[in-house]
Amino acid sequence: MEFLRMFSGDLINGIILGAVYGLMTMGLSLIFGVLKVVNVGHGAFIMVGAFIAYWMFTLFGLPPLLSAILALIVGIALGFFFYYVVMKWLLEAPELSTLLATFAIGIFLAEVAKAVWGPDYRGYSWNVGSLNLGVTTIPMAKVYALLSSIVIAVALYLWFKKTRAGNALRGVVEDKEGARVCGINVEGYYALSFAIGIGLTVMSGVFITLFVPVGINPYMGEVYTIKAFVIAVLGGLASPWGAFFGGFIFGLVENGSYAILGLIPGVEPFSLTQCLAFAILLVLLLLKPEGLLGKK
């Protein structure tokens, strides 16, 4: 009984964690889907979002849900900037060039953040009460993070499926040359999707602080980069919704397996949960090489 209580509590927390993971990965998948660029600097953009949430809250008392909008705007601006300054020149270059360029962008952002804000570890407290579910207690901030993640995912889905721009973008993803022939400005959509991808990523940084409102510092992104990569592949890499589901799986495995692994004597179950999460990726790729929602 005790075990079941713990287990169900872990699963609930896993779902919330998964939602945040999913949200932070959607931007990565979008960029990969359209530009075939693996954004190695992904975590640095998350860091920017986290700092936006932090500064807006501590300086102006702006609640994170509002600074998310600001983060989206800043992110889109950053996206356009880096697209036209860097990425645009590398579209015809070998695949790896873009990987390196995004890596360098990531370092650059982290170092600028360090130069401007210092290497301190910061945090803020947004007290909005908590929700008691019996098996576990969840701060409301996390509930908001969960709800906003779902709203954003649905909004993005609708934008893709229902609007003209979204349709055109889908065309670019599926058949670049075909889209060009149809008179779609492919390069314009590259820029747009890079900007939206970065915008989403920076915004997800704000929601990450709802989940982990502490430890905000210039180098915080690395962990998220690695996790986002894996989640993106779980979900099929080119599909933002796949990424969203991948996030849930990853979160559930990370948290849900703890109680079970804890039954093994003489090990560190928490480290093993992380091991298991990556092992599941490998097994899944073995069974379905294109990821969960990936298409052949």
Next chain:
Amino acid sequence: MNKGKYYPLFVAIGIFLVLFIFGKFAQGMWEPVALIMFYVAVGEAFNVFLGFTGYVNFGYVVFMGLGSYGMALVVSSSSMAGLGPWILIPGFLFAAIMAGILAAGVGAIALRLRGAYFAIATIGVNQGVKFFIEGAKIWGGSEGIIISKPLKVALGPHLANAVTTFWADFLVFMIAILAAVITIVFLHTRLGYGLIALREDEDAARVMGVNTTKYKNIAFLVSSILAALVGATAWCLKTTYVFPDDVFALSYTVDAIVIVMMGGTGTLLGPVVGGLIYGILKYWLGILLPGFQLLILAPFIIIIIILFPEGIVGVLKKRVRGKKLEKFIA
């Protein structure tokens, strides 16, 4: 066989020789030279797989890490202490075997994947191995292994210090030469031609009768074992400790990618040039602008990739085509 094919190898070895002499005889320059050679060797080993197949082994560092564990396990086991300096031989062997087994396993599973899926699957391997060591508490778990004392016991304090401060780096030179030789062999044999065909168009190569799976696996295995040897010496022997958090840091894979890309993928001299530039830049910027060197390095990398999308050696190769210099650059 045309002897001229091997000229680029002489160029590479010539560069190593100059570096060696400079490091040995210029005061206080051995360590910087060792850093450069570390980058060169890491780049070369990485290039053997990336350069010939086009696959990015993002979890590359796992093999360097396992290599350093292999060496550390042998050196720290008391049953081997009687071997004296010969202890390094089983050390390297064990490093190579451990990496080889993992590479064979990963190769069999992950090499069926393409492009970014493969790259990220290998990240999964790296993280999985790291967390397994920590979680299952094997090989000291998160505490890792410190070999400073066992090395002194096995070799005596004087020789042990010579190993950590000179011979470990010397061995990196040897590995770099070995990797260069392997690269040139790859460039001029059936295996290499097959791999390059595979890099250009894997499906077409298979249709043409290239055994792509076998070739990919061979390149992957060779690259991984070279990485393990570098890890065994440049990390384990040189720094005398192996902490899982440290030896499975993905930033080293990124270092390798930077080096290979700056120099030029699939070329022999690419990683050499890339390693030289990267090592010297890091050293120089770290001294001139402590704390701000990465701020300068990042835009520099971007500029290089935009101007030399195929790497410095790649662009150079195109420029000298048909000229006398051609046979020296590959």
Next chain:
Amino acid sequence: MKGGKVKLVLIALVTACMVFPFSFSAMAALPGKVVIGGPISLSGKFAKEGQQSVWGIKAMEKWVNATLGGVKIKGKKIPVAYKYYDDESKKEVVTNLMERLITKDKVKFTLAPYSSGLTLAAAPIVEKYGVLYNSHGGASNRIFEQGFSFIVQTLSPASEYQTGPLEMIKKIDPSAKRVAFLFQDNEFARAVAKGAEAKAKKLGFKVVFNRTYPKSARDLTPVLTELKNAKADILIGGGHFADGQLLAKQLDDMGINLKLVSILVAPTLPNFYQALGTMAESYMAPGQWGIGAKYSPAAAKKEGIPYFGPTQKEFMKYFLKESKGVKPDYHGAEAAAAFLAYVKAIDAANSLDPKVVRKVMNKLHFMTFFGDWKIDPKTGMQIAHKMVVLQWQGKKLQIVWPPAAQTSKPFYPMLTIKQRKAGKLAIVK
């Protein structure tokens, strides 16, 4: 072809970059000064500690030259200088910066980089050149089991970090017996955990929970759910900055009330309070030093040992000038103390020969603003310096243990989550 020209210019630039560092390398040494220095992390994962260390050491360089005029060798005063490079928190960079410092900058008294790993990485180079090596950020006891002859330690070793809270609780509440350990899964935290476990056993505590969490975990709820069921009185744990803040945050989120929580590193920084607000009240942390520490010339006299270096007030003054107002935490203080230890030892040895100075160090026992300094002659490990226990009380970080160093009595048991949420401050009456 315009692009071609740009490329040629770039090739020329790159070549220049390659030759340049070697050509001007000869001019680096500082003549007429005793140079003390080392690689330190100004970027990468130890950037925060590294920055504090640099401020602390620079402050002491200024103090020594301004007050003492430098070190005194055979009646002549020679000013001291501090030289450092940024090691990016990376092991392969540390070795070559260390060699440069020794050979080019003529540093005979080196300061170790931050962290046990980096300290180990540079040790062989130091050994090769026969210079001294003073560790101010490498706490692991294992460093000193490796048989290095030139290494000395200024801070207390890792095994000592979390023993203070246990000693304290034994004194003030013998009924609190159930202790839980929850450390980060890394080398440093494990060494701390080992020391704490041994101490708990010795003092008769009952260990009811003993787990770790990995560095990459961003949600500690699974392990905390389990902890909640263990019904512990005391929690001893932590690892580094970010995870320590997270641990405190989630303990409160999950409604886990304990009588005492002592977390490594994180709570010793002002940012801990900034991040958590009044929820940070009554959290404890071990520290190598804390603002307001009682080490003074008078305290030294009482102990019968000499006092060296600035007073607490002077240290604060010099430090704040370097840091432009950022308060020192113990990383800054321990680095400063390492620098002072060199100055003191060189003075006492009346020599600049590292071998002579190392020998003299064996016999030294003195006090600085950072506390006692005395090493084990054989290993060089610090044996006299005492850790303190710090606690957030009424928005201020107070030293609550040991009694001799107290700036305030311990606030025990810690405030409940409800009280802290209501904004209650932990003020000892």
